Amino acid sequence: MITERPVECVVDLTDPSAQVIYNMTVEEARRRIASGAPHAVREIEGSFALLGTRDRTVYLARSLDRPLRYFVAKRGAGPCLVAAERIDRIAQFLHQEGLADQFHPSYTRMVPAHYVTRVHLVGCPDPAPVHERFFPAPDERQPLPPDLDEIGRRYVEAVYEAIVRWLQKRATSGPIGVCFSGGADSGMVFLVTYYALLRLGQSPARLKAFTLAVDGGGEDLAQARRFLDALDLGFFLEPIAVDSQALDWRETIRILEDYKPLDIEAATFLLALLRGIRRRYPDWRYLLDGDGGDENFRDYPIADNPELSLRSVLTNPLLYVEGWGVEALKHSPTYSGGLSRSYVRTRAPACWLGFDSFSPHTTPKAVALAMRIPFIELTGWDEQKLYALKGDILARGVRALTGWSMPVFAKRRFQQGAVASAQLRRLFPEQPLLYRRTFYALYET
Numbered sequence: 001m002i003t004e005r006p007v008e009c010v011v012d013l014t015d016p017s018a019q020v021i022y023n024m025t026v027e028e029a030r031r032r033i034a035s036g037a038p039h040a041v042r043e044i045e046g047s048f049a050l051l052g053t054r055d056r057t058v059y060l061a062r063s064l065d066r067p068l069r070y071f072v073a074k075r076g077a078g079p080c081l082v083a084a085e086r087i088d089r090i091a092q093f094l095h096q097e098g099l100a101d102q103f104h105p106s107y108t109r110m111v112p113a114h115y116v117t118r119v120h121l122v123g124c125p126d127p128a129p130v131h132e133r134f135f136p137a138p139d140e141r142q143p144l145p146p147d148l149d150e151i152g153r154r155y156v157e158a159v160y161e162a163i164v165r166w167l168q169k170r171a172t173s174g175p176i177g178v179c180f181s182g183g184a185d186s187g188m189v190f191l192v193t194y195y196a197l198l199r200l201g202q203s204p205a206r207l208k209a210f211t212l213a214v215d216g217g218g219e220d221l222a223q224a225r226r227f228l229d230a231l232d233l234g235f236f237l238e239p240i241a242v243d244s245q246a247l248d249w250r251e252t253i254r255i256l257e258d259y260k261p262l263d264i265e266a267a268t269f270l271l272a273l274l275r276g277i278r279r280r281y282p283d284w285r286y287l288l289d290g291d292g293g294d295e296n297f298r299d300y301p302i303a304d305n306p307e308l309s310l311r312s313v314l315t316n317p318l319l320y321v322e323g324w325g326v327e328a329l330k331h332s333p334t335y336s337g338g339l340s341r342s343y344v345r346t347r348a349p350a351c352w353l354g355f356d357s358f359s360p361h362t363t364p365k366a367v368a369l370a371m372r373i374p375f376i377e378l379t380g381w382d383e384q385k386l387y388a389l390k391g392d393i394l395a396r397g398v399r400a401l402t403g404w405s406m407p408v409f410a411k412r413r414f415q416q417g418a419v420a421s422a423q424l425r426r427l428f429p430e431q432p433l434l435y436r437r438t439f440y441a442l443y444e445t
Contacts, residue, residue, distance in 0.1 A: 009080035021046040038134035112336035128367040157399025180209035182227035185290025212273040220417030240276035259435035292361030295320035295388035296370035317371040
């Protein structure tokens, strides 16, 4: 869709049919975004990446689970803003319009999740975008009581509500797969989905737990079996065997349009899993995953990132979800921060291979509940207590909702569990700079 006036041009390359909005039409959501009013945008429920225009101003907003990027090109008649989910889509359009000489991927901008981004198209030089937060609501910022049973119950109930809505509004028919490692995040999602199907009177035969096994499998496959066997649900497990020679991190960079090493590693294995599912089931569409659970519960080894400290993690409620914040010097203009940037590692491979994926950990209610957990009070500034917290909370919540005792195992990243540990390092470059160079080389002429 192209909107043009004497001194402005807006090219909207987002797909209206890809927007999943539960409580209003896409056009109503677009009107709310064009109002620029955070309270109006906050009321949009679902998965969206949209823009609206008013006078010479463009307003853009998105949910946490999908990207939205834009680029401002110069034309004789004035500036032209081009918006799309992918960088290569913007580049393709500019090439078609004879504007490719202005393009570089680092000149694109990612709209940060949970903000309305306002861009004035007033000519050269372009004013900086203005970001105004629409999430969370003021009444969603008070701490929860330091009661692990209560926190677990409320969080898992929020996940259950999100999955029920997804089943009723989006995945209304056909099989459902869970990208499953047997860890706390995907394990909780699997059990709550199974429970939701039973409560809705739907056949649990719709459900499968897909576990990646590269060159015979790493620790995840054995863990997945232990998890499901402990609940007499082993018949749901379906291993997806992959040869490590089929893994190609360069292809992953092209699909993700990013170069962060850990995300490239995780997405490379996810692509292998999804390709295995696609080969076995050519028509499979719906997938669930547990991405976002680590971010919500701040469950990453702090020692792996020299920029972080226990204090920075515990005193910044949305650090892992949004990064350092849009006003911080560390905030990249090309990418947003935290899961706001990194969820592309899940969404892009799924879209590339024709899947419709969803993680209930990314819904506003789940994120808002997680940010209200009193981590300092619960951990007493003890790092090991922090790492044990997520599994404990989720297991308590699953027990409260379903009555089932969810097994909890030590945390591993997806890429660490899908293949034997001795093989992991040989599959990826030792120098992180090579990832960045490979990405920028995609646009060299």
